[in-house]
Each structure stands twice: as C-alpha cells, then as structure tokens.
Amino acid sequence: MPHRDPLARRLRAGFASTGAVSDRVGVTPATVTEAFERLAADALVDYEKGAGVVLTDRGTQIARELARRQCVVRAFFATELGVEYGAGDGYRFGYALSEDGVEALRRLVDFPAEQCWQSPGEYADDCPCESTAP
Structure with missing residues (x-):
C-alpha cells in the first residue's frame, strides 16, 4: 500500500485549496495566492480563485x-x-x-x-x- 500525503489526495481529487496549502506550509493565504498565480502564469498549475489549484501535466x-x-x-x-x-x-x-x-x-x-x-x-x-x- 503506497503512503499518501493529505494535501496530495486533494490534488488527485481535483484541487487543493489556498487554505489547505497555507496550513501545510505555514504561510499566509495571500502568500499562497501569489504563488498560485505565478505557477499558473508558468503553466504549472490551473488556478481559479475560490476553487483552488490543480497541477497541469507539465507541473x-x-x-x-x-x-x-x-x-x-x-x-x-x-x-x-x-x-x-x-x-x-x-x-x-x-x-x-x-x-x-x-x-x-x-x-x-x-x-x-x-x-x-x-x-x-x-x-x-x-x-x-x-x-x-x-
């Protein structure tokens, strides 16, 4: 049985919320939002405010x-x-x-x-x- 990370389960389920990532890495939600926006600009994630983020194939x-x-x-x-x-x-x-x-x-x-x-x-x-x- 593989070992799983709770945040990773959210990603596989389709998304991870700003709050979940903020809690996991210990930074403010605003910091996470900025990071999501930069990652989306580089086509590494698909990000939609309020819905969360999911990795792209490239990500x-x-x-x-x-x-x-x-x-x-x-x-x-x-x-x-x-x-x-x-x-x-x-x-x-x-x-x-x-x-x-x-x-x-x-x-x-x-x-x-x-x-x-x-x-x-x-x-x-x-x-x-x-x-x-x-």
Missing part, C-alpha cells in the same frame, strides 16, 4: 522529476554516508545537482528512484523517502 512532470532527485540524493546520503536529510534539504541538493550528478549518485546506491515516487505525495512502500511528502 506534474516537473514535480515528479524534483521528487526523483530528492529521493536519489537522500538515499545516497543515508546509505553511503549514514547521514539522514529531510525532504527540504534533499530538494535543495537535488535541484542544485546536474542530471549527470543525480544519475551518478543513483548508480552508486543502485536506487530505482523512477519507480519510487508514483504521484504527488504517493510513494512506493519500499521508498526511503516515504515518510516525507514532496
């Missing part, structure tokens, strides 16, 4: 790639160096690395990250990143 593709990168980085640090990092640090490291760098780490730990992250906030049971949603 989902980018979210999956970022989740894959953070999983690979966290798996490398945990298995090779014995250091545990949270998802936030994993995202920052994974974002900063080139694709070649991420792939080199993946090969070192023999980690099939492309099969780990299934959809927004949903991880395979054996994923080392399962406890923290993207």
Whole structure:
C-alpha cells in the first residue's frame, strides 16, 4: 500500500485549496495566492480563485522529476554516508545537482528512484523517502 500525503489526495481529487496549502506550509493565504498565480502564469498549475489549484501535466512532470532527485540524493546520503536529510534539504541538493550528478549518485546506491515516487505525495512502500511528502 503506497503512503499518501493529505494535501496530495486533494490534488488527485481535483484541487487543493489556498487554505489547505497555507496550513501545510505555514504561510499566509495571500502568500499562497501569489504563488498560485505565478505557477499558473508558468503553466504549472490551473488556478481559479475560490476553487483552488490543480497541477497541469507539465507541473506534474516537473514535480515528479524534483521528487526523483530528492529521493536519489537522500538515499545516497543515508546509505553511503549514514547521514539522514529531510525532504527540504534533499530538494535543495537535488535541484542544485546536474542530471549527470543525480544519475551518478543513483548508480552508486543502485536506487530505482523512477519507480519510487508514483504521484504527488504517493510513494512506493519500499521508498526511503516515504515518510516525507514532496
């Protein structure tokens, strides 16, 4: 059974509200609205005031790639160096690395990250990143 994040369930159901995202990330609803508007301008989400936001196909593709990168980085640090990092640090490291760098780490730990992250906030049971949603 995959692990799920409550906010991710709302996204899969069709939307996430400004309030739900605001509560989850600990910022004001106005900050979330501004972020939604910027993401919509970049075609990463479809946003409608009052209705909420849903990832576009492009937004989902980018979210999956970022989740894959953070999983690979966290798996490398945990298995090779014995250091545990949270998802936030994993995202920052994974974002900063080139694709070649991420792939080199993946090969070192023999980690099939492309099969780990299934959809927004949903991880395979054996994923080392399962406890923290993207």
